[in-house]
Amino acid sequence: MNVKKPDTTRISGNVDAPGHVTGRSVYVDDIPVIEGMVHVKVFDSAVAHGKISFLDYSAAEQVPGIIRIFSAKDIPGENQIGGIIPDEPLLADGEVHYCGQPVLLIAADTADAAEMAIRKIEISFTPLPVITDPREAFKLGQLLSPSRVFTLGDARSNLAHCKYVYSGKAETGAQEQLYLETQGAYAYPTESDGIKVYSSTQGPTQVQRTIARVLGLGMNRVEVDVPRLGGGFGGKEDQASSWAAMAAMVSWILKRPAKCIPHRMEDMRMTGKRNPYSSDYTIGLDEEFRIIAFEATFYQNGGAAADLSPAILERTLFHATNSYHIPNVKVTAHSCKTNLPPNTAFRGFGGPQGMFVIEAAIDQAAKHIGVDTTVIQRKNLMDDGTEFPYGQIVKDSEAINSWDELDAHCDLEKVRAETVSFNAGNRFLKKGFSMMPVCFGISFTNTMMNQARALVHVYSDGTVGVSTGAVEMGQGVNTKMIQVAAESFGIDPAKIKLESTNTTRVANTSPSAASSTADLNGKALLDACNQILDRLYAFVKTELTDNEDETVEIKNEVVYINEEATVFNWTNLVRQAFLKRINLSAKGHYATPIIHFDKSIEKGHPFAYHVYGTALTRVTVDCLRGTYTIDSVQVMHDAGISMNGPVDLGQCEGGIVQGIGWMTMEEVIYNEEGKLLSNALSTYKIPDIYSVPAKIEVQFLKNEKPSMAILKSKAVGEPPLMYGIGAFFALRNAVLAFNENAPIPYSAPLTPEKVLMGLYG
Ligand code: LUZ
Ligand code: MOS
Numbered sequence: 001m002n003v004k005k006p007d008t009t010r011i012s013g014n015v016d017a018p019g020h021v022t023g024r025s026v027y028v029d030d031i032p033v034i035e036g037m038v039h040v041k042v043f044d045s046a047v048a049h050g051k052i053s054f055l056d057y058s059a060a061e062q063v064p065g066i067i068r069i070f071s072a073k074d075i076p077g078e079n080q081i082g083g084i085i086p087d088e089p090l091l092a093d094g095e096v097h098y099c100g101q102p103v104l105l106i107a108a109d110t111a112d113a114a115e116m117a118i119r120k121i122e123i124s125f126t127p128l129p130v131i132t133d134p135r136e137a138f139k140l141g142q143l144l145s146p147s148r149v150f151t152l153g154d155a156r157s158n159l160a161h162c163k164y165v166y167s168g169k170a171e172t173g174a175q176e177q178l179y180l181e182t183q184g185a186y187a188y189p190t191e192s193d194g195i196k197v198y199s200s201t202q203g204p205t206q207v208q209r210t211i212a213r214v215l216g217l218g219m220n221r222v223e224v225d226v227p228r229l230g231g232g233f234g235g236k237e238d239q240a241s242s243w244a245a246m247a248a249m250v251s252w253i254l255k256r257p258a259k260c261i262p263h264r265m266e267d268m269r270m271t272g273k274r275n276p277y278s279s280d281y282t283i284g285l286d287e288e289f290r291i292i293a294f295e296a297t298f299y300q301n302g303g304a305a306a307d308l309s310p311a312i313l314e315r316t317l318f319h320a321t322n323s324y325h326i327p328n329v330k331v332t333a334h335s336c337k338t339n340l341p342p343n344t345a346f347r348g349f350g351g352p353q354g355m356f357v358i359e360a361a362i363d364q365a366a367k368h369i370g371v372d373t374t375v376i377q378r379k380n381l382m383d384d385g386t387e388f389p390y391g392q393i394v395k396d397s398e399a400i401n402s403w404d405e406l407d408a409h410c411d412l413e414k415v416r417a418e419t420v421s422f423n424a425g426n427r428f429l430k431k432g433f434s435m436m437p438v439c440f441g442i443s444f445t446n447t448m449m450n451q452a453r454a455l456v457h458v459y460s461d462g463t464v465g466v467s468t469g470a471v472e473m474g475q476g477v478n479t480k481m482i483q484v485a486a487e488s489f490g491i492d493p494a495k496i497k498l499e500s501t502n503t504t505r506v507a508n509t510s511p512s513a514a515s516s517t518a519d520l521n522g523k524a525l526l527d528a529c530n531q532i533l534d535r536l537y538a539f540v541k542t543e544l545t546d547n548e549d550e551t552v553e554i555k556n557e558v559v560y561i562n563e564e565a566t567v568f569n570w571t572n573l574v575r576q577a578f579l580k581r582i583n584l585s586a587k588g589h590y591a592t593p594i595i596h597f598d599k600s601i602e603k604g605h606p607f608a609y610h611v612y613g614t615a616l617t618r619v620t621v622d623c624l625r626g627t628y629t630i631d632s633v634q635v636m637h638d639a640g641i642s643m644n645g646p647v648d649l650g651q652c653e654g655g656i657v658q659g660i661g662w663m664t665m666e667e668v669i670y671n672e673e674g675k676l677l678s679n680a681l682s683t684y685k686i687p688d689i690y691s692v693p694a695k696i697e698v699q700f701l702k703n704e705k706p707s708m709a710i711l712k713s714k715a716v717g718e719p720p721l722m723y724g725i726g727a728f729f730a731l732r733n734a735v736l737a738f739n740e741n742a743p744i745p746y747s748a749p750l751t752p753e754k755v756l757m758g759l760y761g
Contacts, residue, residue, distance in 0.1 A: 011486075011493050013646040015479045016228070016472065026227045028184045028200045029261055037186075038067055040250045040260035041114035043104040043121055044270055045096035048132075048339040048674025050125030052094055057104060060120040065113030070105040070250065077216025081245060083206060083238050085145060088305035088342060090214055090245055096125065097304035098341050099675050100270040102242065107250045107258065130674045134278055134301040134336035142337040144302045145310035150317045150602050152389040153328035155284075158293040162284030164369055170281060170360040170746040172353050174301075174668035175274035175346055175661070176678075178686055179473075181230025183271065184261030185244035187251040196223045197248050201240030202232040202471050203511030208503045210241035211248045219503075222248070226501040229473035233658070234345030236473070237511045238308050239271050268679050273668055274346035275312055276301040277353040283361040289371065291380045293328040296320055296357050300350075302335045307342040309335045312350035314445050317602075318390060319351035322358050323399040323437035323612065325382035329389040339674045345513060347658060347721045351440060355722055359436070360746035363729055367736075373729070374412060374435045378403060381437060391603030396705050398612035398638040399439055405701060406435075406614045406636035415618065423737045428623045431631075432734030436615045436726030440719040441607035442515055442709075443595055449510040450592040450608070452520035456485065456528040458584040462571035464489065467499040468521035469509030475717055476647035480518045481525055483643055484710065488529035490554035491570050515715035519608070520590055522710035528588025535584075539577045540568060592708065608708040611715055613637040613701075615656070615723035617693075621734040626756025628731055630660060632695040635723055639700045640707050640714035648713070652698040652720040659724015661687040663748045664731065735759055 019025035043057075057069050072079050072093040082088040092103045104121065108114035131137045159165055185199040185207075195215070201207045204224040212219045224244070229236060243260050251258035262270065277300055284293040298316050302309035313333045320331040331354075362380075366373040381399040388394065412435070419431045443450050454468040466485050472478040478498045486493040499505065510520065537552040540559060544566055553560045559568035568576070578584060597604030618631045633656050642648045665685050669677040678684040698720075707714060731750050735742045735758045742758040744750070 011479055011483055011644065014476045015482060027181050027230050028186055028198050031186055031198050033186065033259065034188055034257040037257040037259055038107045038250055038254060039109070039111045039114055040247055040258050041106045041108065041111060041118060042102045042246065042262065042266065042270065043106060043118050045092060045099060045101040045103055047096060047125050047127065048099045048130045049128040050096055051128065052092065052096065052123065053126045054122065054124040056122045060106070060117035063113060063117040063120060065109040066117050067107040067109065067254065070107065074253065075214060075249065076252065077214050080213060081210050081242055082306060084308065084310050085306040088307070090242060098339050100341050101304070102246070102270065105246055105250060107254060130339045130672070132338050132340055132670055132672065132674050134299040134338060137336035137338050138299055138334050144306040144335040144337045145313070147332060147334045148313060148317055148602065149330065149332045150320070150389045151330045152387060155293040155295045155328040155330040158328040159282060159284040159295070162292050163287045164285040164365060165282065166361070166365050166368055167280070167282040168360065168364050168746065169279065170357045171278045172276060172356050172748045174276045174343065175666050176268060176668060176684055177233040177235030177273065177346055179229065179231030179233060179235055182262055182264060182267040183236065183240055183243045185247040186257070186259045187244070187247040188257035189251055189255050193217070194221045194223065195248055195252055196225065197244050198225050198227070199240055199244040200229050200236060201226060201244065202229065202236045202473060202513055203238065203240065204471065204501050204503050205509045206238060206511060207241050207244045210245050214245045214249055215252050224503045226471050229471060232473040233347050234349065234513065235271060237345040237513045239344050265680050268684070269676050270341060272303050272307060272342045272344040274662070275309060275343040275350065275353065277316070279357045281357050281361045283365050285365055285376070289376050289379050291324060291326045291376070294321065294326045294358065294361065296331045298331070298333040298354065298357070300333060300335045301338055301340065301343060303338055303340040303342040305342040307344045309343060311445060312345065314350070316350035316354035318441055318445060318606065319354040320358060321389060322355040323382060323439040324358065324380040325386040326380070331389065340670060347655065348718050349514065351718070352659070352722050352725060356725055356748065359725060359729065364746070372416070377435055377437060390606065392605045392607060396609065396707070398701055398703060399437055402612050402614040402636040402638055402701055403435070403437055406616055406634065409636065409699065410616050410634050415616065430621050430623055430734045430737040431618065432621070432730045432732070432737060433616060433618045434726045434729035434733060436617065436723055438613050438719055438722040440611045440722065442519070442609050442611060442715045443592060443607045444510060444514045444516060445597070445606050447595050447597055447606065450516065450520060450595060452510065452524040452590050453506050454521060454525040454528045454588040455505050456525065456532060456586050456588070458532055458574055460575060460578040462495060462574045464496045465499055466496060466525065467502065467505040468525055469501060469506045470517045470521040471501050471512035473512065475651060476644065477512065477517050479644060479647055480522060484522045484525050485529055487711070488526055489533065489570070491557050515717035515719065519710045519715055520592070523590035524588040526588065527590055528586040531586035531588065532584060535582050536573060536577055539580065539582050540566070540573065609714070611638055611719040613719060613723065615726045617726035617730040619727065619730045619734055621731065621738070621755060623738045623759050626752045626759060628734070628752065628755060630693040630727055632697065633693045633723060633726070634697045636699050636701055637720065638703050638714060639716055640703055640709050641712045642700055643711045643713035648716045649698055651716040653696050655718070655720030656696060656723045657687050657692050659721040660693070660727040663724055663728040664750055665691065667749050667751055731755065
């Protein structure tokens with residue numbers, strides 16, 4: 001029989017690519033709308049902190065095309081959208097806490113009419129003090145959540161005995177998620193007091209829960225459907241909920257379909273970004289450059305409401321020692337409340353902010369001692385059996401391996417020599433390089449969230465429909481889910497359709513986040529497939545053999561007993577089983593085993609496993625202009641056994657470039673009044689094709705160790721972003737080669753302006 005060989009390598013690349021390049025992929029604004037749809041626009045606060053002393057929208061209501069204007073008083077349920085902590089209203093009620101905070105909803109026949117009406121709204125405020133700096137907020141006692149401290153050993157007393165002790169300050173800026181598809185949702189009322197909502201969200205259940213709360217409904221009345229996202233990057237983990245709730249509220253009250261999609265500048269102005277951090281550190285080393293002790297205090301700029309900041313804060317502490325083994329650690333983190341839009345998840349989720357600080361501390365120590373930073377880094381990479389500050393024991397560490405493999409491939413000594421000789425021979429061009437190791441924990445730090453479900457239907461013609469809680473946002477999770485089902489059933493991936501993510505098919509989902517989506521949903525999917533296979537195998541046995549012990553298997557769509565082909569192929573097996581009334585559907589479930597964490601002592605085993613890797617970044621600075629190029633980023637990355645090389649490579653390349661953008665050019669600027677100045681693509685610059693590294697070379701480590709990853713293919717979403725941190729240190733080194741006293745604080749982003757000031761400072 002001539003059957004195509006189904007094997008996971010048969011899908012190489014992303015099954016969604018043809019849809020993307022032909023424009024057939026469906027985003028929220030592509031969904032066919034129902035007659036009578038209402039456009040919803042948001043009237044947001046122009047001041048960062050104040051009491052609303054006057055508000056009159058009667059003139060706005062007279063604008064032709066305006067259907068109705070809604071305020072906090074019109075909310076049928078609770079005016080509350082806070083996810084972790086209930087501290088955030090959907091619409092401002094009497095007070096505003098940041099520029100861009102939604103105050104009113106304008107429902108209109110057209111978006112143009114709504115925008116016209118917005119100009120006629122009269123509002124004034126009694127101003128209140130505006131705080132944008134986290135340290136200032138901390139001094140005033142403005143915290144969003146309780147502060148956290150992780151300790152291992154005794155940092156304080158060991159610092160006293162260290163040969164080398166250095167203290168300093170490190171800062172990282174915000175970062176705009178800048179998903180290609182802005183936030184947005186489309187909602188319409190359904191019968192039985194229900195509402196259906198299409199949302200561009202990473203967290204369909206979070207959207208469902210928020211809408212239920214705002215409308216005063218049971219979650220069972222709210223159906224959230226997510227076909228796909230044009231990017232999320234964390235920005236739609238929690239902050240998709242408000243847009244969906246606004247569309248849903250208008251739709252619910254007017255009993256009409258309603259769509260709420262901000263344009264780019266509204267999205268940039270009203271949504272939160274990566275949390276900026278300002279941190280203090282002290283590092284102590286012995287005479288052999290072993291890091292004996294590390295202390296740090298992180299001041300997180302949380303913005304005006306908690307959003308995900310408490311969880312982000314926690315991940316900062318989990319990654320405060322990056323890939324290093326440090327026996328004495330005390331790290332403290334404060335989530336500070338400021339008058340900025342509530343900051344939120346962004347790829348890495350506080351991890352990058354933590355890692356930057358330890359890298360700065362090591363770099364400072366090296367520069368003062370007079371050794372190469374790489375010497376201290378390499379010396380302190382962690383090995384199996386050592387302990388993370390949060391109690392988990394290091395297992396299957398690839399920290400040293402990835403470093404040494406990269407060194408073997410790139411020859412660090414040669415890179416150093418080339419850099420020195422280039423710099424000696426060039427007056428106005430200087431080169432720099434850096435090594436950046438990464439160790440990233442895989443699992444939601446909140447153990448409860450590490451669960452997933454999947455629903456599989458095998459149709460009577462042998463085709464398969466798969467629903468999971470995973471949201472496709474460009475990361476390729478649909479492709480990976482198809483691979484899992486195809487491999488499990490032993491059938492052609494073309495027989496499998498991945499359905500939209502829908503809360504009525506798969507309930508109580510965790511957001512697609514924490515790099516864990518493919519692992520959690522893939523394992524739930526495996527469970528569902530296995531249940532169906534068990535039934536099919538039992539059926540094959542009753543039909544073809546009397547021997548219970550024989551093994552049934554499906555390979556390449558052929559059914560085997562004890563490795564001998566039978567009369568059944570997949571399609572006729574399914575048909576026969578259906579005729580015999582065998583259940584061809586299953587619901588799978590997965591909850592990550594082993595993991596746990598006890599917040600009362602800040603110890604446990606929170607991560608299923610860690611992803612490791614090391615990056616070498618080389619740059620050239622033009623010392624007349626302050627401009628620079630990233631010449632190359634070479635990475636040795638631990639993907640386990642990648643189940644889809646091109647998809648994982650794409651995640652690595654995208655993450656590296658996004659990380660470099662954060663470190664070098666993306667500058668989110670608010671003025672003292674808390675108004676966003678970098679509020680459009682003309683003033684906020686992300687890497688483009690001209691500014692990406694001339695060369696990106698990602699190699700996957702050979703790592704076939706068993707792991708808790710799906711099909712041993714380790715999580716890849718967030719870890720590569722942190723390779724980009726290397727660009728900061730490489731650039732800094734190049735500037736120091738021009739001016740060894742260059743005043744370049746450990747403050748990212750290191751923009752061309754800052755480089756220029758450093759060169760001649
Ligand atoms: N979201 C979350 C995340 O709720 N918990 C996490 O630990 C996490 N980590 C990374 C990205 N998103
Ligand atoms: Mo994320 S920062 O995994 O949504």
